[in-house]
Amino acid sequence: MTEFVRLEVDGGVGTIRLDRPPMNAFSRQMQEELRECAQEAARRADVRAVVVWGGEKVFAAGADVKEMASMSYADMAPVARPLSACFGSISEIPKPTVAAITGYALGGGLEVALGADRRVCGDNAKLGLPEILLGLIPGGGGTQRLARLIGASRAKDLIYTGRQVRAEEALAIGLVDEVVPADEVYATARRWAEQFVSGPAAALAAAKKAVDGGLDVDLRTGLDLESEVFAALFATEDGRNGMVSFVENGPGKAQFVGR
Secondary structure (H helix, E strand, O other), rough: OOOOEEEEEEEOOOEEEEEEOOOOEHHHHHHHHHHHHHHHHOOOOOOOOEEEEEEOOOOEOOEEEHHHHHOOOHOOOOOOOOOOHHOOOOHHOOOOEEEHHHHHHHOOOHHHHHHOEEEEEEEOOEEEOOHHHOOOOOOHHHHHHHHHHHHHHHHHHHHOOOEEEEEEHHHHHHOEEEEOOOHHHHHHHHHHHHHOOOHHHHHHHHHHHHHHHHHHHHOHHHHHHHHHHHHHHHHHHHHHHHHHHHHOOOOOOOOOOOO
């Protein structure tokens, strides 16, 4: 049983709930629990889409600085990559994922949200990577995922200054995809996730693999990856049924089974 992060499954949607009051600061234990829950969500057939949520007041205010303050280079060097893997574990889920952000999403908290496919935030949200103010840089994927999301120049501005951006600016620069009243964040994120519950799971996973994998390689290699995962879908039950349904009944009528 995990203590600070749990996976709650309802109606095909898995909610990865961050729950370490008061600010959901990521201790090493919480980081490992996040990875454990992400792996469980990836593995479970009854989870078709995932919402990551920190609760009504805060998403997550970053790594536990008190825990890190006593660490030397010799302490951090062997755990830096596992730490990054924990914060990035949401990105490894081969299903649609959405971060539901209320209040603060800072440091490691924002890095977790950056691993999701979509970010919905409340109008009370404040987002940022303040590690530079500690004499550090983001170590959980922030320098890489943020630059890919909003561009190098804007990412450098946020990382160099450590400043926090409010919801409106976050939306304007593409850091988040939707801003809603704070008390509607989870419901909005869940509605987005629910549309995939009855979708073609293998095709959704293939689309995610093609897009994410293609961002890390040159165009030719990305196109080869796309061709590979595209062809593989012709071996799936949903692919066969979807095409037959289109021919016989027209678009949008297929009943997918997730295989």
